[in-house]
Amino acid sequence: GDSVTQMEGPVTLSEEAFLTINCTYTATGYPSLFWYVQYPGEGLQLLLKATKADDKGSNKGFEATYRKETTSFHLEKGSVQVSDSAVYFCALQNTDKLIFGTGTRLQVFP
Amino acid sequence: ETGVTQTPRHLVMGMTNKKSLKCEQHLGHNAMYWYKQSAKKPLELMFVYNFKEQTENNSVPSRFSPECPNSSHLFLHLHTLQPEDSALYLCASSQEVLGGAFTDTQYFGPGTRLTVL
Numbered sequence: 431g432d433s434v435t436q437m438e439g440p441v442t443l444s445e446e447a448f449l450t451i452n453c454t455y456t457a458t459g460y461p462s463l464f465w466y467v468q469y470p471g472e473g474l475q476l477l478l479k480a481t482k483a484d485d486k487g488s489n490k491g492f493e494a495t496y497r498k499e500t501t502s503f504h505l506e507k508g509s510v511q512v513s514d515s516a517v518y519f520c521a522l523q524n525t526d527k528l529i530f531g532t533g534t535r536l537q538v539f540p
Numbered sequence: 541e542t543g544v545t546q547t548p549r550h551l552v553m554g555m556t557n558k559k560s561l562k563c564e565q566h567l568g569h570n571a572m573y574w575y576k577q578s579a580k581k582p583l584e585l586m587f588v589y590n591f592k593e594q595t596e597n598n599s600v601p602s603r604f605s606p607e608c609p610n611s612s613h614l615f616l617h618l619h620t621l622q623p624e625d626s627a628l629y630l631c632a633s634s635q636e637v638l639g640g641a642f643t644d645t646q647y648f649g650p651g652t653r654l655t656v657l
Binding site: 466 | 546645
């Protein structure tokens with residue numbers, strides 16, 4: 431069945447460092463891909479999405495490119511801030527079901 | 541109010557209590573979902589409602605009872621819960637298109653943090 435694999439955390443960075451959180455997927459057909467973010471004590475917020483191969487989703491300085499050849503959707507940000515500390519979830523959607531990875535905790539220190 | 545709202549945000553209940561969680565979406569969507577988020581486990585889909593009809597029940601125990609009176613409101617009725625049911629319960633909504641063949645992006649509420657004593 432369809433699945434999403436994320437790198438295990440926590441990822442610990444200093445402010446202004448470069449961020450990469452790896453995400454790979456297994457799916458039949460042509461799923462849509464998402465990154466959601468969960469700040470402490472809150473629900474999930476949609477961060478960005480891509481609906482077809484080679485699409486790049488971007489928001490708040492974060493980017494991810496839908497790579498069908500490597501079945502990947504890695505999240506990147508050029509310069510992280512303390513306020514980016516949160517748990518990041520990669521997800522795929524094929525027709526109706528949204529399938530999540532296990533989440534990667536990011537901790538950014540001043 | 542905008543987006544998806546959930547009440548209460550926090551709930552503490554005993555194993556013999558009966559309580560309900562409420563979700564309301566202000567996005568004009570026609571599908572709603574309940575998820576359970578437990579520590580160190582992946583997000584678990586519990587129930588799906590499309591056009592007020594339940595279309596999915598992922599082997600959820602009967603002590604959880606969903607209700608969807610209209611496309612904007614979703615409830616989760618709780619009774620005789622167990623301590624292992626303590627978790628963050630998230631509601632989401634989306635727009636089903638093409639007769640359910642495709643679902644647009646899901647938008648989540650802030651969740652209800654449930655503690656069962």
